[in-house]
Structure formats: C-alpha cells, structure tokens
Amino acid sequence: MSALSSSLVFLIQILGSLYIMAVLLRFILQLVRADFYNPISQAIVKITAPLLNPLRKIIPGVGGMDIASLVLALALQIGLIYALYMLQGFALAAIPFPTVLFLSLRELAVEVLNIYMFSLIVIAIASWVAAGSYNPGLMLLHQITEPLSSRIRKIIPPVGGLDFSLMVLVLIIITLKNFIAAL
Structure with a gap:
C-alpha cells in the first residue's frame, strides 16, 4: 500500500470513527437524560442531526431509547468497514456480510466501553x-457515568471519603473489553 493510500485509510478511519462516536454519545446522552442545554450536548446534536433526523422519521424510539441513533451507528460502522477494506484492495464480494456485521457490532460495543472508560x-x-x-465537559461526563457509579456505590459505599466506584467500573469495563476481544 502506498503512502498516499495509507494516509487516506488513516484519515477515513479517524473521521468515520469520530462521527460514529458522536452518534453513540448522542444515544448515551439521551439514555441518561443528560442536560441538552450543555454546549457540548448542543454540538453533538448539531453534528449528528443531518443524518439522524431523517432516520428518526422512519425508526421511532422505544422506551426512552433512541433506536435510530443505534441503527445509524451500526450502518455507519458497516459502511466504514467496507470502505476501509475497499481502499486496501479487497473486493466487496470477498467480505461476507455476516462477518462485517459481527465486526461492526463488536467495534460499537468496544467504542461504548471506551467512552465510559475514558470518561x-x-x-x-x-x-x-x-x-x-x-466545567461543561466534566458535568456531562458526570451525567453519563453517574447511573453506573451510583449502582456500584450501593454495593461498595465510599470508605473514609474515598469512592471506589470509579475504579470498580474501570475494572469491569477492562474485563468486558477483554471478553469482547476474545470473541
């Protein structure tokens, strides 16, 4: 692979992954009912709206979950995998759809876990x-992680002013990522 095509693959992978992350963040923000007046939330809504709003007219939400954003994230991930394989010289017929679907689902699961871990x-x-x-960013991260942290705090309460819920969650996330990687 030439340096130009390698750079193009890298650029498409980064831009595609960032947009997919924005779509997943929008799903998570709606799921935890985060503050949508937060400037970061507003930016995520504006970035994802052009592709997500038409899809929402076809796919309704279910039980407070924005299913359209999950469908969009999956479709974008599938498209990204196919685009990356094509740029690397593979024929589309050589890549079975069930394999691409599995890789896409696995990648999306890892991305959600990464969002939580880095938060x-x-x-x-x-x-x-x-x-x-x-800080608006920190407030948003607290809103994203608090539903999980509060569940851990019910099991392991803070000891002497030290909250171990974040550490336990990171360990759980790392374990889940290792499990997913083994699939």
Missing part, C-alpha cells in the same frame, strides 16, 4: 486536580 478516567483525574470546579 471515568477524566473524572478521576479532574477530582484530584480541580475538585469542585464547574
């Missing part, structure tokens, strides 16, 4: 560096 790490670092400060 937890940023929250932990911010609690050491800027405890109690207001």
Whole structure:
C-alpha cells in the first residue's frame, strides 16, 4: 500500500470513527437524560442531526431509547468497514456480510466501553486536580457515568471519603473489553 493510500485509510478511519462516536454519545446522552442545554450536548446534536433526523422519521424510539441513533451507528460502522477494506484492495464480494456485521457490532460495543472508560478516567483525574470546579465537559461526563457509579456505590459505599466506584467500573469495563476481544 502506498503512502498516499495509507494516509487516506488513516484519515477515513479517524473521521468515520469520530462521527460514529458522536452518534453513540448522542444515544448515551439521551439514555441518561443528560442536560441538552450543555454546549457540548448542543454540538453533538448539531453534528449528528443531518443524518439522524431523517432516520428518526422512519425508526421511532422505544422506551426512552433512541433506536435510530443505534441503527445509524451500526450502518455507519458497516459502511466504514467496507470502505476501509475497499481502499486496501479487497473486493466487496470477498467480505461476507455476516462477518462485517459481527465486526461492526463488536467495534460499537468496544467504542461504548471506551467512552465510559475514558470518561471515568477524566473524572478521576479532574477530582484530584480541580475538585469542585464547574466545567461543561466534566458535568456531562458526570451525567453519563453517574447511573453506573451510583449502582456500584450501593454495593461498595465510599470508605473514609474515598469512592471506589470509579475504579470498580474501570475494572469491569477492562474485563468486558477483554471478553469482547476474545470473541
């Protein structure tokens, strides 16, 4: 593969992954009922609206879950995998759809776990560096992770002012990622 095509593959992979992450973040933000007046939430809504709004007219939400965003993320991931294989010289017929579907689902699951893991790490670092400060990004990360953290706190309460729920969640996420990687 030439340097130009290698750079093109890298660029398409990064841009495609970032957009898919934005769609997944929009799903998560709606699922946890995050503050949509937050400037970061507003940016995610504006970025994802052109592709998501037409799809929402066809695919309704179910039980407070935005199914259209999940369908869009899956379709984009499938398209990204096919595009990357084509750019690397593979014929579309050589790649069976069930394999691409499985790879797409696995990649989306890992991406959701990465969103949560990096959110937890940023929250932990911010609690050491800027405890109690207001930042729209940190507030959004707290809103994303709090439903899971509060469940862990019910099992393992804070001890001596130390909250171990973030560490437990990161360990659970790493375990899940290892399990998914083994599939």
